[in-house]
Amino acid sequence: MANYLLGILIFRSGLLYLRPKIAHFDQYPMAKKTAAAKTKVNYSKETYAFWYESMLLMRRFEEKAGQLYGQQKIRGFCHLYIGQEACASGAITALTKDDKWITAYRCHAHPLGLGTDPGAIMAELFGKATGTTKGKGGSMHIFDKERNFMGGHGIVGAQIPMGLGVAFAEKYAGTKNVCIAKMGDGAVRQGAVHEAFNLAMIYKSPVIFVIENNGYAMGTSVARTSNVTELYKIGEAYDMPSFPVDGMNVEAVHEAVAEAAARARRGDGPTLLEFRTYRFKGHSMSDPQKYRSKEEVEEYKERDPIEQVLATIRENQLMTEAEIEGVIKKVKSQVDEAVKFAEASPWPDGMDAFNDVYVQEDYPFVME
Ligand SMILES: Cc1ncc(C[n+]2csc(CCOP(=O)(O)OP(=O)(O)O)c2C)c(N)n1
């Protein structure tokens, strides 16, 4: 018995010892220090105000979604982006409204920043007929064609070849638009991602590939699954311009995406950006988070992207305290309204499951 217990003890402590520390900021300037030192303002007041307001909306919306999940108003999968907001807001200001977006299942924040009605997104989380996908998609499948947001995809990495296709179509149609195609760190070992990288370089496609490296794929750290932990380096195998970016800093994200977009619009093809970021909540709503310590989470919270931008705004008096207060109130009421709208909305009609299945109405393989 004693031997058995001793065995367990050694095994457990061995596991703890083997638990790889995620250190994707180690070779990277501390965002915290940069923010403290950074009093320089590189963009307009309006841009900083947009970053603050859009990130706060994403944060408060998802905090509310988390609560509603606990009350079983929202069911099924639900992956929160809390902590990663700068990866969305910084990219939005760097692109035009005609550029295209595609991402994985952690997809509430992008459409919120792009201007999709928060009520329609909340209704989708509830599975209501007024949702962005008429209640048929749920949390992982938010779409907004009007705002060029092509989803919301649940199969890890599958959106990357699709994003390349979207970019190919833009070039084929002779536009100057780009497609930003995002994936998590867990997606970069998918074969289809590498085929997409290769084709994008051959076609010189106007695509910006982004790895949102939050350190984990569910509970598995990058170091456990990849020999190359600096994931941007994977693009170098394809001669693709590839860079790491401080994904907790909205300005850094904007700068990197603006440069990549300019390259794509010049006809010089794709870029791979690795946004180093962190999620403050679990992978999904049912994650005991045994793979990381509370201290680690607290350490990363010191790089909170919203706090960083707010510090810059305050230091440089880009907004008054009354204006900041106004944004907080506005965001609260937007979230409250979104919940009211979702609550009051009807459920989809069961028969609607057969509608909107194919874009082409006379799709030849549908049996009557
Ligand atoms: C092809 C495929 N394999 C496995 C899964 C199960 N799965 C869902 S999320 C996930 C982790 C992906 O992590 P990452 O790409 O880092 O994105 P994050 O959740 O961190 O945003 C896995 C393995 C899946 N959805 N699709």
Ligand SMILES: [Mg+2]
């Ligand atoms: Mg990840």
